[in-house]
């Protein structure tokens with residue numbers, strides 16, 4: 001038996017004709033830029049994420065970039081974030097000439113440790129970007145309290161967490177609905193993926209939403225009049241149409257991922273440290289991530305068993321070569337560094353069969 005980390009063929013099996021119909025709809029309309037499909041998707045996703053406004057953009061990366069631009073983040077400004085994430089979380093900060101300030105993670109949830117944020121806040125700090133890693137929200141209660149106290153913006157990197165929820169204060173809240181902005185990605189491997197690149201910005205603030213809409217079209221309003229410098233950050237209507245087909249299935253796919261996770265939680269041996277989900281959190285398991293101090297041996301053996309795995313992420317961002325000028329060294333974020341040596345993610349996708357997940361458990365427990 002072989003079990004791949006993700007199987008997009010199976011994801012599209014039952015809905016392929018619907019996807020093709022959606023594609024044909026857009027094609028016959030010849031509305032290739034923006035238009036009704038993008039509007040419809042924005043409405044549906046604002047509702048799904050419990051936000052007032054949703055703005056379709058070209059990728060999750062561009063969602064982060066547009067959010068930072070809308071908050072007028074300038075060269076020299078500092079933005080606090082996690083070193084344990086996909087590159088673009090910090091890359092977007094640096095692309096604007098601002099300085100990513102890395103704060104170590106909580107070793108159980110792998111999300112930014114709010115207890116370490118305050119000591120990194122300076123007069124130049126403008127914003128915090130927590131990442132809801134692997135499908136679980138960062139500690140937003142603590143982060144929002146700090147942001148309020150110090151007058152900082154909060155941009156949630158929710159690329160891996162669409163539909164995830166957590167208790168914030170006394171309320172159950174959705175990823176992307178808590179901070180000033182939520183940033184989502186429709187990269188094909190996310191829980192809601194399209195057939196290419198796509199992303200979304202969410203906000204509860206109408207004025208900020210309007211800024212994003214203007215930045216998305218080169219800062220143009222009215223057309224050919226530019227008061228700000230934006231870019232081409234538009235969401236492709238073909239992708240919007242495909243996402244509209246897939247959205248109704250998303251919650252049941254989250255459920256299937258949770259059922260797979262519960263199976264692994266129960267049956268995997270104690271040689272592996274399993275994902276830690278904070279009480280009351282609704283994780284969507286974009287990844288099911290284990291840790292082992294013999295990680296490299298384990299993934300070698302998994303490969304021989306025909307089981308796909310991946311390391312998210314092998315190099316923490318504060319140690320990336322492109323950020324060497326920031327002066328971080330090994331030991332500055334010890335938990336992120338240790339995690340990058342020990343974590344590995346195994347197949348968790350919704351269409352995984354019972355036999356396949358049992359095989360994954362059997363192989364892992366035999367190593």
Ligand SMILES: *Cc1c(COP(=O)(O)O)cnc(C)c1O
Pocket residue numbers: 059060061062085086088089131157159160184185186187197198199
């Ligand atoms: C996928 C991802 C992004 C970037 O999204 P793209 O759509 O690939 O640009 C940003 N942050 C995190 C945490 C991600 O997982």
